[in-house]
Amino acid sequence: MRIYIVLLGPPGAGKGTQAQILAEKLKLVHVSSGDLFRENLKNKTELGRQAQFYVDRGELVPDDITIGMVRDRLLKEDCSNGAILDGFPRTPAQAEALTMLLVELGGRVVSVPFIYVPDEVLIERLTGRWTCRAQGHIYHQKNNPPKVAGICDLDGSELYQREDDKRETVMRRIQVYQDQTAPLIEYYRQQGLLIEVDGTIGIENVTDHLMKAIQGAH
Ligand code: AMP
Secondary structure, X not given: OEEEEEEEOOOOOOHHXXXXXXXXXXXXXXXXXXXXXXXXXXXXXXXXXXXXXXXXHOOOOOHHHHHHXXXXXXXXXXXXXXXXXXXXXXXXXXXXXXXXHHHHHOEEEEEEEEEEOOHHHHHHHHHOEEEEOOOOOEEEOOOEOOOOOOEOOOOOOEEEOOHHHOHHHHHHHHHHHHHHHXXXXXXXXXXXOEEEEEOOOOHHHHHHHHHHHHHHHO
């Protein structure tokens, strides 16, 4: 049985950071829809061209494009044990599509941690965030700086500020999250899968809470 964990939470909650750690600990693949889009943008693929308009504005890429992209990723060989999903699903239609895809793949969502963080903390985190060019590793200029400024500790690649981490786009992304993604909290709560975790207690403490909750879930 394939096992999937869906990380829910606003942009800047720490989904990417925690997904990387959990993937390592649980020996599951980290699938980030945002990373997949950024890879396509970088490689100037047709999908990247279609997504660019939305990603640049902090808006959601249309469901059909997003679902197709994530579906292709989850069908790959390295996802044969399941995956940690970060940034997907983000709309009710995406959640329904995921449920159907998992029926097809013979897997199930075992837990949905919802990492909650107040808006003012999100803004501070996102506008100070630096991302690694090669693999998307995440740092913060104050809270989690790299050992050498501008260089990723893990793979030595350059760190950059994402275009959509600029203040105006950050505000838009938080609004989009409230309007389109927050309804998924209820959706997964009703399925008995939701676990609420305070995202402000420090990276290691958040990981501890997540690990305990996930291990209790299956
Ligand atoms: P993220 O790295 O998760 O913050 O995603 C960056 C951007 O990619 C978002 O602001 C959207 O434009 C796009 N994106 C990522 N995941 C999704 C999704 N599940 N549905 C639609 N758009 C997405």
